[in-house]
Amino acid sequence: MVLDRQRRVFHHLTKKDGLQNNTILSLAADGSGNLWLGLDNGIDLVDIGSSFSTIFPDGELEGTGYAMEIFNGKIYFGTNTGLYALDWKPYYRPKENQNFALVSHSEGQVWSLNRLGGELLMGHHEGAFSVQGTNARKLTDLPGIWKFISLDHETALAGHYNGLAFFKKTNNSWAFDAPLIGLTESSRVLEKDGTGHVWMSHPYRGVYRLMPDSERHTVGVDFFGAKFGLPSDLNNYVYKLGDNLVFAGEKGVFRFDESQQRFAPNVNFNEIFGEKTRVKYLRQDDAGNIWYAADNEVGVLLVKDNAVEKKVERLPIPELSGKLVGGFEFILPVDEHNVFFATEQGFIHFDPIGYATKDSSIQVVLHEVRLENESDSLLFGGHVFNEAKKVSPVLSNDENALRFIFSATDFKGGEFVTYAHFLEGAEAGWSSWDKETSLVFNNLRPGSYTFQLKAKNRHGLESAVLSYSFIIRPPWYASPVAFGIYGLLLMGLIGGALIGQRKRFEQERRDLQLTHHQREEQHQLLARQSAEAIDRLQNEKLAAEVLYKNQELATATMHLVQKSEILNTIQEALKKLEKQVKQEPALKKEIGRIIRMMEKDASLDEDWAQFSKNFDQVHSDFLKRIAEQYPQLSPNDYKLCAYLRMNLSTKEIASLMNISVRGVEASRYRLRRRLDLEMGTNLTEFLLKL
Secondary structure, eight states: OEEOTTOOEEEOOOGGGTOSOSOEEEEEEOTTSOEEEEETTEEEEEOTTOSEEEEOTTGGGOOBEEEEEEETTEEEEEESSOEEEEEOOSOOOTTSOOOOEEOBTOOSOEEEEEEETTEEEEEETTEEEEEETTEEEEEEOOSOEEEEEESSSSEEEEEETTEEEEEEEETTEEEEEEEOBSOOSOOOEEEEOTTSOEEEEETTTEEEEEEEETTTTEEEEEEEOGGGTOSOSSSOEEEEETTEEEEEOSSSEEEEETTTTEEEEOHHHHHHHOTTOOEEEEEEOTTSOEEEEETTEEEEEEEEEOSSSEEEEEEEOGGGTTTBOTTOOOEEEEETTEEEEEBSSBEEEEOHHHHHSOOOOOOEEEEEEEETTOSSOEEEOSOOOOTTTOOOOEEOTTOOOEEEEEEESOOSSGGGOEEEEEEETTBSSOOOOBOOOEEEEOSOOSEEEEEEEEEEOTTSOBOOOEEEEEEEOOOGGGSHHHHHHHHHHHHHHHHHHHHHHHHHHHHHHHHHHHHHHHHHHHHHHHHHHHHHHHHHHHHHHHHHHHHHHHHHHHHHHHHHHHHHHHHHHHHHHHHHHHHHTTTOHHHHHHHHHHHHHHHHHHHHHOOHHHHHHHHHHHTTSHHHHHHHHOTTOOHHHHHHHHHHHTTOOHHHHHHHHTSOHHHHHHHHHHHHHHHTOOTTOOHHHHHHHO
């Protein structure tokens, strides 16, 4: 039994309420306001001051919640099974009977509850209803009414499955007027701006700006999609915060720029949520705070007025994560103690005052440190640390896999506690926050390590850092003694290597000297061979030049011989002709003149000076040498020597010297005597050798 200050029963907890059994042997309250129960078999924790309680208006049906509203002293809960009503009180005692009443004629899917002109209108799968107390009066059979918004005091607009419809106030009561022509899209999300336009967002189409005409029952439509600044045509919603409209897209929050007629990012909201976050729901309470659902997070933006500007604090409520109805999120902030959330199973009542009180006593606790894969492996069993006596365990090199098991002393929000760790000596820094309460480190290298751990609760408060140090010894082959032996061995290897290297150096030096000597001999041999080759080439060149000159000289000589022969032949013919023309003195005289000219020409062709010059160039100054050795020779002897060295025949020599063959023989005889040649010596061979 839990009593209040007036000794009234505040709680009566039994096994039916969640206790393990009804035998309570001991009680204890901790500094955070938690109640601990020592049972006959086990320990229970009771969160007396919990900020959350669950409401099932339809009892055991536990239907899905979609809408809520407080009206005329009653609080209404719209579910998928109908509308339920309860007398409204700002505070309910936990043990007080709460009798929910099903509003008549409301059975089925409830979509919305709207306070409009002094009435409570209900959007329902079966149509539109006006709710009075526990009775619902049907306004139209038009199926699938999503939501109502007021255009003026006497006109309202309702969105339904297939477009829009007008409702008018008649005799101080709302009544169906007519459907609107011009839009056939399902119109679930509607808001009106300050200019009289109605904005409708369709999750699978885009955003529509509507201009309804109640007189003509028509509506003008402007469509805005991805081409007008929105990130996509999908998942776009419009919300009214105060007098302003806010548009939430698939990524980020936007505002409509009237001057540009397109959407622009809402800088204030994007700074809070981020440009990539999908905001699913926004609602402002009377205090100016904004309740939201974004991605998988539900929370509130606490807006506080400072002297110059407003300060916004983002407070997530992780207990509500994943519990709101996807695509149909609904939050009703009533006052500072009462906020209601529609969930997949009923409704959740939330008291922000108790929740916002942060507990600063969170601590992280290390329960166990064990060696993996060993039967007797406990290194640390969760005893209290004593810094003065704490000794770091020393492990062998094969004990290099450790498991750490830990938790935190946040008993109210234990499921939302996250942990970060840092194994100093193996990791570069702190890990990311994670909910895991067990860590394994495998294949750690020898060295000193310090395991550091911290926890963070649902409010973002971090605990003090807990640390646990240990040492892993290196294997025997990596111990200091082993390294000393390795050093000695290394020094011996280095010394042996140096000696061997010196021997190799000496041998290489001798090999290089021998190779150098052999190369020098090869170079000298090549030089001699090159010189001989050059001499041979020069001799071959000289021989070729001599041959060429000799050929030229022979050609010129043969030319002279042929010319002399021709001239001699002509001269002989003229002499015969001269004898035959004795009776013609004038002709005879002319022939004689021609014969004398030819004899003169023959003497001119024998230009000895030019011939001797060319001859000496070819025959290595033969004429000069023979003149020096035998100065007693006559000019004709020199000519004969030259012709004989050229190996000319007697007839050719006779023609060149303009003498007879007999005269050539006589000249040869005289030349042999002047050269003082012995009998049997060949004159031509002697001249060729000279």
